[in-house]
Amino acid sequence: xxxxxxxxxxxxxxxxxxxxxxxxxxxxxxxxxxxxxxxxxxxxxxxxxxxxxxxxxxxxxxxxxxxxxxxxxxxxxxxxxxxxxxxxxxxxxxxxxxxxxxxxxxxx
Amino acid sequence: xxxxxxxxxxxxxxxxxxxxxxxxxxxxxxxxxxxxxxxxxxxxxxxxxxxxxxxxxxxxxxxxxxxxxxxxxxxxxxxxxxxxxxxxxxxxxxxxxxxxxxxxxxxxxxxxxxxxxxxxxxxxxxxxxxxxxxxxxxxxxxxxxxxxxxxxxxxxxxxxxxxxxxxxxx
Amino acid sequence: xxxxxxxxxxxxxxxxxxxxxxxxxxxxxxxxxxxxxxxxxxxxxxxxxxxxxxxxxxxxxxxxxxxxxxxxxxxxxxxxxxxxxxxxxxxxxxxxxxxxxxxxxxxxxxxxxxxxxxxxxxxxxxxxxxxxxxxxxxxxxxxxxxxxxxxxxxxxxxxxxxxxxxxxxxxxxxxxxxxxxxxxxxxxxxxxxxxxxxxxxxxxxxxxxxxxxxxxxxxxxxxxxxxxxxxxxxxxxxxxxxxxxxxxxxxxxxxxxxxxxxxxxxxxxxxxxxxxxxxxxxxxxxxxxxxxxxxxxxxxxxxxxxxxxxxxxxxxxxxxxxxxxxxxxxxxxxxxxxxxxxxxxxxxxxxxxxxxxxxxxxx
Numbered sequence: 001x002x003x004x005x006x007x008x009x010x011x012x013x014x015x016x017x018x019x020x021x022x023x024x025x026x027x028x029x030x031x032x033x034x035x036x037x038x039x040x041x042x043x044x045x046x047x048x049x050x051x052x053x054x055x056x057x058x059x060x061x062x063x064x065x066x067x068x069x070x071x072x073x074x075x076x077x078x079x080x081x082x083x084x085x086x087x088x089x090x091x092x093x094x095x096x097x098x099x100x101x102x103x104x105x106x107x108x
Numbered sequence: 109x110x111x112x113x114x115x116x117x118x119x120x121x122x123x124x125x126x127x128x129x130x131x132x133x134x135x136x137x138x139x140x141x142x143x144x145x146x147x148x149x150x151x152x153x154x155x156x157x158x159x160x161x162x163x164x165x166x167x168x169x170x171x172x173x174x175x176x177x178x179x180x181x182x183x184x185x186x187x188x189x190x191x192x193x194x195x196x197x198x199x200x201x202x203x204x205x206x207x208x209x210x211x212x213x214x215x216x217x218x219x220x221x222x223x224x225x226x227x228x229x230x231x232x233x234x235x236x237x238x239x240x241x242x243x244x245x246x247x248x249x250x251x252x253x254x255x256x257x258x259x260x261x262x263x264x265x266x267x268x269x270x271x272x273x274x275x276x277x278x
Numbered sequence: 279x280x281x282x283x284x285x286x287x288x289x290x291x292x293x294x295x296x297x298x299x300x301x302x303x304x305x306x307x308x309x310x311x312x313x314x315x316x317x318x319x320x321x322x323x324x325x326x327x328x329x330x331x332x333x334x335x336x337x338x339x340x341x342x343x344x345x346x347x348x349x350x351x352x353x354x355x356x357x358x359x360x361x362x363x364x365x366x367x368x369x370x371x372x373x374x375x376x377x378x379x380x381x382x383x384x385x386x387x388x389x390x391x392x393x394x395x396x397x398x399x400x401x402x403x404x405x406x407x408x409x410x411x412x413x414x415x416x417x418x419x420x421x422x423x424x425x426x427x428x429x430x431x432x433x434x435x436x437x438x439x440x441x442x443x444x445x446x447x448x449x450x451x452x453x454x455x456x457x458x459x460x461x462x463x464x465x466x467x468x469x470x471x472x473x474x475x476x477x478x479x480x481x482x483x484x485x486x487x488x489x490x491x492x493x494x495x496x497x498x499x500x501x502x503x504x505x506x507x508x509x510x511x512x513x514x515x516x517x518x519x520x521x522x523x524x525x526x527x528x529x530x531x532x533x534x535x536x537x538x539x540x541x542x543x544x545x546x547x548x549x550x551x552x553x554x555x556x557x558x559x560x561x562x563x564x565x566x567x568x569x570x571x572x573x574x575x576x577x578x579x580x581x582x583x584x585x586x587x588x589x590x591x592x593x594x595x596x597x598x599x600x601x602x603x604x605x606x607x608x609x610x611x612x613x614x615x616x617x618x619x620x621x622x623x624x625x626x627x628x629x630x631x632x633x634x635x636x637x638x639x640x641x
Binding site: 003004005008009010011014035036038039042043047048049057058059060061062063064065066067084085087 | 312313314324338340395396405406407408409410411413414415417418419420422423424425426427448449450492493494520
C-alpha cells in the first residue's frame, strides 16, 4: 500500500529525495532520504508506532510536529525518538517501541 | 439559516445578496453571481474586475456589490476569489441550455468536450454537464475555471462538477 | 557568553516578519527555530489567503512563506534551524540547543513567536492510531505528501476543519462528514460551501461518541446533541473511516513567557491564558516581546502584522528608528490589523486585543 500523493492540483508532481531503504521491525521499507521517518512509515501503510508501558495500548502519529511524543520509536537502538521530526537515513533500523523501550520489555 | 447550518444557500438567502444579479439581468447573457454572504475581510474580487463592476469600498468587510450592467461576464474574478464564491452564469447561451463557469482545484481536471455530472450547492448530482472550456492560465494561480453547459433551468443550481470516472460517489 | 541584539524564538510568519522589519532598520537579529526548515505553519497553507492587497490576499500561504524566506535571506538575518530554545533567564539570557550543542546567548531584546499547539478532544477510543490533529494531517499531506488514511471523519467546522477537509479531498482522500457540536458552522460560509458542494455533509449539533478499532481507527460513531449539548440516545450513526481528524482549536505555546516571568491574563476569545502585552507587543517583562499566536490565536495574516509591529518597536527601542518614523509605520500596521479584525468574525478579536492591551496599562 502506498499512500504517497504523487500528483497534486496545487503542489504539482511530487519531488522525491534520494531513494533509500530502511529496516522497520526487521523488514525492508522504501523511503526517501530526508523525509521524516513517520512519513515514510505512513506511506508504507504503518499506523501503529508503539505500545504504551502499562496497558500496552497502540499509539500512532498525533501532532506530526514534535510536540506530543505519541509517535516515538526505537531508532538504531535509541528509544523514544520522535519519528515525525527525525529525518530518514539509508539503512536506519526502526523498531516499534514497547513501553519506554528501555526496560527490556518486549511483550505486548 | 441553511447557509450557517448546512453550508449551502437556500433560494431566498441567495436573492438578497448584493452580488447576485436580478433575474432580468441574468436573462440578458453572461454575468457574475457572487455568492458571498458574510462580512469577512476580503476584497480581491474588486481589484480583479477591470470594468469596475464589483464594489467593496474602504472597509474590506463590506459585501461585494455587483453593478450588473457593467459586468460582461469575463470571469476574471472567478479564480481571484479566495473563497471560490464567484460563478459566471449565461442564461442566454442557447434555447435549451445555460452555461456556468466555476472554480476547480481537484485532479483530474476535466477535458474540453467531456461529459461530467453537474452538482448542486449541496453536492447532489442534478444533471449531466458538457465541459465547454477549461481555463488555467498562470494568472489564475492553479485555480482552473471550468465552463460547462447545463439544462437552462439549472443555471442557478449547478455549482460544482464531478468526473464520470471518479469513484467519489457510489 | 555570546551576545545578540535581538533573539527571535520561532521562524513562522510572526517571527520572520519581525526579523525582516528589525533587520531592515539595522538590528542584528538571530532567529531560532526547532524545525529543519523555517516558515512555521505557512508551508501547510496551500489555499489563497483573504484580506486586501496590503495583506497579500489571493496569494497562497506557501508562496507567502517562500517570499518571507527569500526576504530574510536577502537582508542577511542569522537563521538558526534545529535550534531549540529551552529557557529564558533573568537579564535576558537565552538557553539554546543548536544542532545538539548547548549555548547561552545574552540578548538585548527577545521576541517570542512560538505559535500554538492543537487542542485535543477526549472520547472513548481517542488514543487509537488514526486519531490525529488537523495540523498533523496538513503537515503529512501538504508538506510530506503522504495520506494518513483514505476515509476521514472531521471533528470541528471552524476554518481549520473546513480547510483541512478541502485539502484532504484535493489530495485524493474522502471526507465522510464534518461534525460540529454547536448548532451552527464555526468557520466562514465560503469555506463550508466549497466542501458541501463537493458532497461532504456538515452535521451541526453533532459530536463524536466513540472511535472503534482494535489498534487503529476502523469506525467512528457520531451522535446528535440537544440544545443543552446532551447526547440524544438512539441518534447514533456509524462511519467506516480510518482517520478521525480533530480540528477543535489551538492554544498559545507560552511556556517561555511563563518562564521569563511575564504576567498572564485570561482572554477566552483569543485562546485562553496570554502574556499581557502593550501596543508595541512588549510583555510585562521589559525587553521581552510576543507576536503571532502566542499573543492570541488568530490567522497568519494577523501574525505577520504583529511580527512587523514588534520588529519596528524593537528597532525603535534600540535606537535604530526615531520615534516619529516608528509611529508612522506603526499607525499603518494598526490600520491593516484593524481591517483584518473586522466584521462578525473579527470584531470580537479586536475588542479582546483591546482588553489585553488595556490590562498592560494597569501593570
